[in-house]
Amino acid sequence: MFSENARKELEAILKKYPNKRSAVMDALRVAQNEGAGHITKADMEEISRVLEMPANEVHAAATFYTMYRVNKPVGKYHIQVCANISCSLMGADHIIKHMENVLRIKTGETTPDSKYTLSTVECLGSCGTAPMMQVNDDYYENLDEKKIDELLGRLK
Amino acid sequence: MEKVLLKNYGKPDSHKIENYILSGGYKGLEAAVKLKPDSLIQLIKDSGLRGRGGAGFSTGLKWSFIPKDPTIPKFLCCNADEGEPGTFKDRGIIDHDPHLLIEGMIITSYAIGASNAYIYIRGEFVFGTNRLQVAIDEAYAKGYLGKNIMGSGFNLDMYIHRGFGAYICGEETALLESIEGYRAQPRKKPPFPALAGLYAKPTVINNVETLSCIPSIVEKGAEWFSKIGAPKSPGPKIYCVSGHVKKPGLYELPMGTTVRDLIFNHCGGMLHEGRALKAVIPGGVSAPLLTPKDLDTPLDFDSLAAKGSMLGSGAVIVMDQTTCMVKSAHIVTRFFSHESCGKCTPCRDGTPWLTRVLGRIEHGEGKPGDVELLESLCTNIFGRTFCPLGDGAVMALRGFVKNFRDEFQFHIDYKRCMVS
Amino acid sequence: MATVKINGIELQVEDNTLILDAARKAGFEIPTFCYQADLMGIGSCRMCLVEIEGQKKLQPSCVTPVLHGMSINTETPTVMSARASMLEFLLANHAMDCPVCDKGGECELQDMVHKYGPRKGRHADAKFKFHEKDYALSPVIIKNSNRCVNCMKCVRVCREVVGRNVLTALNRGDHQEATSFMRTFLDCDHDGNCIEVCPVGCFMRLPYRYKTRPWDLKGVDTICTYCATGCRMVIEHRDGTVVRARAQMGVGINSETLCARGRFGYDIMNDDGRVKTPMIKKSRTGGLEPASWEEAIAFIKDNLATVDGEKLGGIISPRSTNEEAYLFQKLIRTIFKSPNIDSSVRFKADAVEGFVKATGMDEGGASIFDCMEADTVLIIGAHLSDENPVTDYIVRRISGSRRMNLIITSPRAMKLDSSASVVLRHLPATEGALLDAIILNLNADKIVGSEALTALKDTKLEAVLAEAGVDAETVKLISNKIAGSASVGIIAGTDFLRSPEGLPPLGLLRELLKATGKKLTVVPVLDRCNQRGVWEMGGHPNFGPGYSAVKAKGMGTEAMLDAAHSGGLEALYIAGADLVTLAEDEDFVKRALSKVGFLVVQDTFMTETARLANVVLPGVSTGEKDGMFTNQEGRAQVIKKLLPPPGKAKKDIDIIRAVGEAFERSFGPKNPALVLDEIRKEIGMYSEVSLTFKNKRNPDNELDNKAALVKGTHSDLKIGSWPRRHVAADPAFPFILTTGNQLFHSGRLSRRSEILTSLSKGAEVEISESDATALGLKAGDKVRVKGARYEAVVSLKTKKGSKPGVAFIAENYNEAPVNRFFKKGEGLPRVSITKAL
Ligand SMILES: Cc1cc2nc3c(=O)[nH]c(=O)nc-3n(C[C@H](O)[C@H](O)[C@H](O)COP(=O)(O)O)c2cc1C
Numbered sequence A: 001m002f003s004e005n006a007r008k009e010l011e012a013i014l015k016k017y018p019n020k021r022s023a024v025m026d027a028l029r030v031a032q033n034e035g036a037g038h039i040t041k042a043d044m045e046e047i048s049r050v051l052e053m054p055a056n057e058v059h060a061a062a063t064f065y066t067m068y069r070v071n072k073p074v075g076k077y078h079i080q081v082c083a084n085i086s087c088s089l090m091g092a093d094h095i096i097k098h099m100e101n102v103l104r105i106k107t108g109e110t111t112p113d114s115k116y117t118l119s120t121v122e123c124l125g126s127c128g129t130a131p132m133m134q135v136n137d138d139y140y141e142n143l144d145e146k147k148i149d150e151l152l153g154r155l156k
Numbered sequence B: 001m002e003k004v005l006l007k008n009y010g011k012p013d014s015h016k017i018e019n020y021i022l023s024g025g026y027k028g029l030e031a032a033v034k035l036k037p038d039s040l041i042q043l044i045k046d047s048g049l050r051g052r053g054g055a056g057f058s059t060g061l062k063w064s065f066i067p068k069d070p071t072i073p074k075f076l077c078c079n080a081d082e083g084e085p086g087t088f089k090d091r092g093i094i095d096h097d098p099h100l101l102i103e104g105m106i107i108t109s110y111a112i113g114a115s116n117a118y119i120y121i122r123g124e125f126v127f128g129t130n131r132l133q134v135a136i137d138e139a140y141a142k143g144y145l146g147k148n149i150m151g152s153g154f155n156l157d158m159y160i161h162r163g164f165g166a167y168i169c170g171e172e173t174a175l176l177e178s179i180e181g182y183r184a185q186p187r188k189k190p191p192f193p194a195l196a197g198l199y200a201k202p203t204v205i206n207n208v209e210t211l212s213c214i215p216s217i218v219e220k221g222a223e224w225f226s227k228i229g230a231p232k233s234p235g236p237k238i239y240c241v242s243g244h245v246k247k248p249g250l251y252e253l254p255m256g257t258t259v260r261d262l263i264f265n266h267c268g269g270m271l272h273e274g275r276a277l278k279a280v281i282p283g284g285v286s287a288p289l290l291t292p293k294d295l296d297t298p299l300d301f302d303s304l305a306a307k308g309s310m311l312g313s314g315a316v317i318v319m320d321q322t323t324c325m326v327k328s329a330h331i332v333t334r335f336f337s338h339e340s341c342g343k344c345t346p347c348r349d350g351t352p353w354l355t356r357v358l359g360r361i362e363h364g365e366g367k368p369g370d371v372e373l374l375e376s377l378c379t380n381i382f383g384r385t386f387c388p389l390g391d392g393a394v395m396a397l398r399g400f401v402k403n404f405r406d407e408f409q410f411h412i413d414y415k416r417c418m419v420s
Numbered sequence C: 001m002a003t004v005k006i007n008g009i010e011l012q013v014e015d016n017t018l019i020l021d022a023a024r025k026a027g028f029e030i031p032t033f034c035y036q037a038d039l040m041g042i043g044s045c046r047m048c049l050v051e052i053e054g055q056k057k058l059q060p061s062c063v064t065p066v067l068h069g070m071s072i073n074t075e076t077p078t079v080m081s082a083r084a085s086m087l088e089f090l091l092a093n094h095a096m097d098c099p100v101c102d103k104g105g106e107c108e109l110q111d112m113v114h115k116y117g118p119r120k121g122r123h124a125d126a127k128f129k130f131h132e133k134d135y136a137l138s139p140v141i142i143k144n145s146n147r148c149v150n151c152m153k154c155v156r157v158c159r160e161v162v163g164r165n166v167l168t169a170l171n172r173g174d175h176q177e178a179t180s181f182m183r184t185f186l187d188c189d190h191d192g193n194c195i196e197v198c199p200v201g202c203f204m205r206l207p208y209r210y211k212t213r214p215w216d217l218k219g220v221d222t223i224c225t226y227c228a229t230g231c232r233m234v235i236e237h238r239d240g241t242v243v244r245a246r247a248q249m250g251v252g253i254n255s256e257t258l259c260a261r262g263r264f265g266y267d268i269m270n271d272d273g274r275v276k277t278p279m280i281k282k283s284r285t286g287g288l289e290p291a292s293w294e295e296a297i298a299f300i301k302d303n304l305a306t307v308d309g310e311k312l313g314g315i316i317s318p319r320s321t322n323e324e325a326y327l328f329q330k331l332i333r334t335i336f337k338s339p340n341i342d343s344s345v346r347f348k349a350d351a352v353e354g355f356v357k358a359t360g361m362d363e364g365g366a367s368i369f370d371c372m373e374a375d376t377v378l379i380i381g382a383h384l385s386d387e388n389p390v391t392d393y394i395v396r397r398i399s400g401s402r403r404m405n406l407i408i409t410s411p412r413a414m415k416l417d418s419s420a421s422v423v424l425r426h427l428p429a430t431e432g433a434l435l436d437a438i439i440l441n442l443n444a445d446k447i448v449g450s451e452a453l454t455a456l457k458d459t460k461l462e463a464v465l466a467e468a469g470v471d472a473e474t475v476k477l478i479s480n481k482i483a484g485s486a487s488v489g490i491i492a493g494t495d496f497l498r499s500p501e502g503l504p505p506l507g508l509l510r511e512l513l514k515a516t517g518k519k520l521t522v523v524p525v526l527d528r529c530n531q532r533g534v535w536e537m538g539g540h541p542n543f544g545p546g547y548s549a550v551k552a553k554g555m556g557t558e559a560m561l562d563a564a565h566s567g568g569l570e571a572l573y574i575a576g577a578d579l580v581t582l583a584e585d586e587d588f589v590k591r592a593l594s595k596v597g598f599l600v601v602q603d604t605f606m607t608e609t610a611r612l613a614n615v616v617l618p619g620v621s622t623g624e625k626d627g628m629f630t631n632q633e634g635r636a637q638v639i640k641k642l643l644p645p646p647g648k649a650k651k652d653i654d655i656i657r658a659v660g661e662a663f664e665r666s667f668g669p670k671n672p673a674l675v676l677d678e679i680r681k682e683i684g685m686y687s688e689v690s691l692t693f694k695n696k697r698n699p700d701n702e703l704d705n706k707a708a709l710v711k712g713t714h715s716d717l718k719i720g721s722w723p724r725r726h727v728a729a730d731p732a733f734p735f736i737l738t739t740g741n742q743l744f745h746s747g748r749l750s751r752r753s754e755i756l757t758s759l760s761k762g763a764e765v766e767i768s769e770s771d772a773t774a775l776g777l778k779a780g781d782k783v784r785v786k787g788a789r790y791e792a793v794v795s796l797k798t799k800k801g802s803k804p805g806v807a808f809i810a811e812n813y814n815e816a817p818v819n820r821f822f823k824k825g826e827g828l829p830r831v832s833i834t835k836a837l
């Protein structure tokens, strides 16, 4: 359910558009940020009420865009390694293997302590600094094993 | 060449409005509001500017389709979805010089009579989104946005709309659907956005780089612009170079710079000494690849089209001799299949099929006839999809298969890779 | 007009004709999945690609209009290979489980692959699976997404036609799945139109599941009996059990659509509780006992031979066929020499006469499609969305596809509101005051027309606005829209029959609009399938066949019951009407009927009314007889027999004739065909009406068969004068109670459908959301509805946007018979609503 802050944010968002429905993507994002990195049925029902649009259409939007996670919680740090062409040319496979080894999980899994989730993603638009990955909102570029180990050391 | 688009790139605090103004920013806007919208549109037409988002359509012409009736609300949408793998130029502008884009958008809005402008930015660009929002706020504070801009009587509000992970949102009508809060599936055309776009109102959609060209055209004139680079697609162009080169990154060069010049001159040549260049994708993954024999092709819309490829987004991906073409083709095709919106049959059901076949070839499970199967599926998809995404997938794959057919066959026959 | 060439054949078509339609006109069929004539084109399945000379790419013919001079090829090798390839792609992502699929044998994908290839599937890899087991979306809908071809017709019909919008596609790419929110049970109209439009076995009927294969079915093309929209449908049985009702694309005014009642209410035909033999009650105190037909008829003859016609009455169900109704009124009028005949239980006879006149039914049929062609259409006195769902679909679909004003005025919010340009909520039973207000606005400066119109001058606008509980601005807006339109349509419903006070102003509005030169189409909306036909056959005390004048008006249902109650009715013959459960004031009816000297009830079930009878004659239900219905528009349509009558039950027309023959050998005509001939001869309105129907699939969706509309006649019917009744405010009872049909039922008949009963949530009272909030109540709460005479505990349903102070209980609940709240002769009752503990 939306917190007071989230409600305020949503109100500001609604001012951007001539209709309420246009705010659905932002509303889903706010819901996801508020709730453990994923979106629940209750979230979508609330958005449907607030934006006066059918719940099924909220759900449709939430499942069309890959950055929304419906009922798929992730760890505290969501590590997404780019596996598209430029990163692959520059050794993304190796980065992913290394990650799997260090975190001792397979791609797509979350560590038992719910700290890290490892995924691969399509191109993140940072191909000149490949290989790269995104951890939560931040980009980490020109990766190698050393950089990764350092970073994981910092992400506690 | 004097830089136009990346002139502030890398300078300290280049994103701040004071620095932008110090470097001569918002001069274009100042000049623009003194012109009539029609003369502005003519100016951009004269400059020969063609859209940098991929299709290379004349920007001035696109603007001129917008109805002149002042009672109809109009919209400008900036396409900052930058999803084409290999591309990172729009992000470069947004992160380093957001005001360049904003100024371009204000001028464009003035020219087409839009009083609301949206920037559709891909969701992963969190840093850039924040930068842009700060910059927009700065522009409001300085009176470049809001009511009665620079005393011209022109009003404009500018908003950011964040995507959330869908390449198809780069397709302009899908982008509109997305802003309206629907699943981003392309719309049927006609009606074209210029007549019925966002909220069914006349709308111009332009790429970040396109819009960023506008201030300097207004400031320095159409002729100046039209003299840069290739005559039929003039102007500066940002090339995004990635892959096996020494110095990957963004390069602003005159349109029509050759592949050879770009890679071996500007980018310092191949990453690993002694490894030969095998292939270059010249315009983002949708563009069919070029082989070393095409190194002297100028990177501009028409020259690449003549070679059966395209300039697309200007993303140049360089592959050396160690690159497995089956694997690369698999990655690229998987991307399209992952991003297919699901609307039309050939793309929705065809691209996953291609991906499956490529996957099994790559993993040594290919069957005799698989290359022919791929080709036949490509024929069945190409030209029959609802939007260009499906065609893009086919063009890319055909580039791989046509030029490296033996590598695919080797994978099938010997169940292993030929190069690695 | 544009001249185009299709495969070398030159032809002329209207501008903007779709290539697909032009090709069909030229005789070339183009296969489609996502195209459907009455849905907005999306051009996504790519089955319909064609070659246009001069264009590099193939183009989707379903969304591409022709241009003058275009040359189009639809059968070239490229086009044919494109078709085969689309099918190959669809199959690559298809479950391929035809042997266990309910759609097997009538699957468009199967048919198309058969016709266009590919001959051999090349897809050899594992497929994405949406789910392992089929899942139910409703008590009537079950889903298998692994078979989906992504034409999205389900989603589109739900949004564009049904107006519920509860289906959408989730995910994207080859994971795209058209389904419900979180794949959970739908809260919707359960009409299964999503099933009907599904070309494959993705959306399926749950009750029909695994029951049969299509080739084992026998069916007839007939008319639905659940409301007077008159939807055409095919009902099908296997080994005597009806297992399916379905609509047909391009057939009937409803095309592919039906409502839940039509599509799923067929199981009443399988109800085993039918009366299967005549029954007679030999002594006053004894019970009903089985008898032979000869005994029963003789018993009737013995008891009716001496009855004075004035003291005898006949009531026939508005669900009877025209042939039955005609013969029945002939029996009552000529054999029993009685003027007392009626076919409405719930409506006053004079109200019916007024309604016929005010809506101009006597002026002939009025097509809903013509009505929807108008610049402005006003819906008043009708809760279309619940009572006549398919009329609602037609209105939604057409209003969404053209520029027009749709005005909805009603006390309760309805689904159709979202299609309206103006919505106005007024108090119940104040249609009259509202229409007065509109007329006063239209006529602000100068009063034209008759005396009655002129007389309105003395009416104060403020007073009528207050009476209707509406705001001046909205009424002004409505009036302006009407005033600014060259053509106006009015859709007027049964609320005018329940509260006839609205009839005179309705008549005046018609008169005024005509006087000001507007093209006017009025479509009456009725809730019983053949109400109009039965009236037009003369099933009414005030008029004879074809609204002809009668020598003296007879007694209507109400008057007959009054007479019975005071012991003045010696005999009553009721054919198919369950008076007890339908008339206002149930106790009164029971008392009255038990005082009738000799009661004959002809029905299919042992109804409450039949229990009181001296003779029960087992008739047949709609699927067991042939005949003609006239829908609300005045469209005559044929119904067909699917099954033989059970036991000794006989066709009603044969029963009526047998009774007549008992008194006069020559009574007839002797068979239904001859009855029809006589109807055509005797009733001018029906003399030329066409009963032939294009039963073949009609892809152009040309639904308006005007030849089926009845002609106009001259009648001297009167609207009558109806003083306004005021429902006085009463703080102890803050709500005005109204009634009508609910979505899943029609009268009490449909209560016998197990499927329909499973859809409705049980007895409910509906109030506005704002009232509920004010009372601290929420939807689903158990509440006590208390009136002066009756109280019931039901669940609460809330509706956003309904008029505050209005409560609604549908007339279809056995567990909360709303008629018990009503008192004969009084207006709408008032009730209080409190939380039941
Ligand atoms: C599948 C697809 C993806 C696209 N992605 C982008 C994109 O990320 N950014 C962009 O500017 N244009 C993209 N385009 C092109 C746009 O549809 C559109 O042509 C462009 O934004 C117009 O701007 P321009 O005239 O300034 O180039 C894409 C087109 C397609 C078909």
Ligand code: SF4
Pocket: B168, B186, B339, B340, B341, B342, B343, B344, B345, B347, B348, B385, B386, B387, B388, B389, B390, B391
């Ligand atoms: S080609 Fe078709 S399925 Fe693919 S993205 Fe475009 S519209 Fe969607």
Ligand code: FES
Pocket: C031, C032, C033, C034, C035, C042, C043, C044, C045, C046, C047, C048, C049, C060, C061, C062, C063
């Ligand atoms: S029928 Fe034309 S694209 Fe589906």
